[in-house]
Amino acid sequence: MGDPPIADPQPVCRLGANEVHIWRLEPEPLVDLSGYSALLSSDEQQRAARFRFPYLTRNFIVDHGRMRLLLSAYTGVAPRDLAFTLNEFGKPELANNPASLRFNLSHTNELSLLALCPDSPVGIDVEAVRPMDDWRDIAQSHFSQSEISALQGTAESDQQNAFFRCWTRKEAFIKAHGRGLSIPLDSFAVSLAREETPALLECKWDPEETKRWQFVSLDLGARFAGALAVRGKDRTVRHFDWIADRALVSAPT
Numbered sequence: 001m002g003d004p005p006i007a008d009p010q011p012v013c014r015l016g017a018n019e020v021h022i023w024r025l026e027p028e029p030l031v032d033l034s035g036y037s038a039l040l041s042s043d044e045q046q047r048a049a050r051f052r053f054p055y056l057t058r059n060f061i062v063d064h065g066r067m068r069l070l071l072s073a074y075t076g077v078a079p080r081d082l083a084f085t086l087n088e089f090g091k092p093e094l095a096n097n098p099a100s101l102r103f104n105l106s107h108t109n110e111l112s113l114l115a116l117c118p119d120s121p122v123g124i125d126v127e128a129v130r131p132m133d134d135w136r137d138i139a140q141s142h143f144s145q146s147e148i149s150a151l152q153g154t155a156e157s158d159q160q161n162a163f164f165r166c167w168t169r170k171e172a173f174i175k176a177h178g179r180g181l182s183i184p185l186d187s188f189a190v191s192l193a194r195e196e197t198p199a200l201l202e203c204k205w206d207p208e209e210t211k212r213w214q215f216v217s218l219d220l221g222a223r224f225a226g227a228l229a230v231r232g233k234d235r236t237v238r239h240f241d242w243i244a245d246r247a248l249v250s251a252p253t
Contacts, residue, residue, distance in 0.1 A: 013070070013073040013074045013248060013249065015074060015099075015101070015116060015117070015118045016118075016236065017118060018232070018234070018235050018236060019117070019118070019235065019236045019237075019238060020115060020116070020117045020122060020216075020228065020230050020235050020236070020237045020238070021115070021116045021117075021237075021238050021239075021240060022113060022114070022115050022116075022124065022218070022228065022237060022238070022239050022240065023070055023113065023114040023115075023116075023240045023241070023242060023245075024111070024112075024113060024220075024239065024240070024241045024242065025062075025063060025066055025107075025111070025112040025113065025114060025242045026111065026241070026242060026243055027059075027062075027110060027111075028062055031062065033058060033061050033062070035065070036061050036062055036064075036065025036066070037061050037065065038080075039064075039065045039068045039069065039079045039080055040061065040064055040065060040068070044060075044064055047060065048060045048061050048064075055109070059107065059109065059112075063105065063107055063112050065079075066112075066114075066242060067103075067105055067114055068080075068082055069249055070114060070116070070249060071094065071101065071103065071116075072249075073248070073249035074099060074101055074116060075094070075096075075097060075098060075099045075101055076098065076099075077096055077098070081096070082094065082096065083095040083096050087178050089178060089179050089180045089182060090180065091175070091178040091179075091180070099118065100118060100119040101116060101117075101118060101119075102116070102117045102118070102119065102120060102121060102122050103115060103116045103117075103122070104122050104123050104124045104175055104176070105124075106124045106125045106126045106171075106175070106226075107126065108126055108127060108128045108224065109128070110128065110223075111126055111128075111220065111224055112126070113126050113218070113226060115228055115230075117230055117235075120230060120231045120232050121176045121177065121178065121230070121231045122176055122228070122229070122230045122231075123171070123172040123173060123174070123175030123176030123177070123228070123229045123230075124172055124175065124218075124226070124227070124228050124229075125167075125168040125169075125171035125172040125175060125226060125227055126168065126218070126220065126224055126225070126226040127164055127167060127168055127171075127224065127225050127226070128223060128224055129160075129161065129164050129222065129223055129224060129225050131160075132160070132163075135160055135163045136163075138163075138167075139151055139163055139166070142170075142185040142186060143166060143170075143185065143186060143189075144185075144186045144187070144188065144189040144202065145186075146189045146201065146202060147166055147189050147190065147192060150162075150191075150192055150193070151163060151166065151192060154192070154193070158194065161194070161225070162192045162193070162194070163192075164225035165192045165194070165198075165217065165225055165227070166190060166192040167225075168225050168226055168227040169190040169191075169192070169198055169215055169217075169227040169229065170185055170188070170190055171227070172215070172227040172228055172229035173188065173190065173200065173213070173215075173229040175229070176213075176229045176230065176231065187203070187204045187205060188200065188202055188203045188204065188205075188209070189201045189202040189203075190215065191215075197215075198215035198216060198217045198227060199215055200213045200215065200229075211233075212231055212232070212233075213229055213230070213231055213232075213233075214229070214230050214231075214232060214233050214234070214235055215227060215228065215229050216228040216230075216237050
């Protein structure tokens with residue numbers, strides 16, 4: 001196997017106590033996969049090999065290799081030495097985690113996002129905005145009644161975009177909780193208007209949850225919709241791009 005694409009980094013990426021960092025991971029169609037593959041555990045390599053289509057294998061290897069490099073840069077643990085555990089719902093967490101770092105990865109075929117936060121649950125979701133014949137049926141089946149009413153009250157020209165705004169905010173929230181779809185999607189409600197600050201508006205199992213969470217709508221261009229959910233208010237969100245800011249993971253402190 002080839003050398004890793006970046007040398008094992010020192011802990012040079014610093015997260016302030018009230019910060020969230022989001023890394024935008026664009027595709028790397030020409031990169032040598034062997035460098036990224038060398039960073040993965042045997043389990044990850046086996047998972048990558050099980051994908052039916054080669055492009056999915058490639059995406060998995062690149063995404064998980066870059067995730068290991070970034071987690072290494074924040075924790076000081078070498079990329080190959082990072083160990084992960086899964087909670088009972090399958091959400092990965094760092095086992096060797098001296099920085100108490102929390103993270104979440106989301107991806108489409110053309111874009112991946114990695115969110116990192118110190119010692120607080122965080123979730124992120126990205127979806128490719130594309131024509132869908134069944135988005136109204138999905139909303140009726142999975143959205144809360146207040147979200148359905150808000151969606152129906154949205155200008156028709158913006159309704160499908162509003163659907164994606166709602167969906168990504170809901171996905172980010174359940175990913176942050178780490179319980180996946182064991183949380184019924186209609187048991188809580190988020191805002192979905194473009195001009196509103198994203199927020200958790202209702203939570204049936206605990207009304208106090210609306211006071212605990214910060215939502216951020218991500219500006220990813222017209223082709224994508226994305227959202228961040230993090231426990232704790234007034235957090236500063238900083239954005240990084242793998243292509244432009246990659247040197248940060250190996251720069252000296």
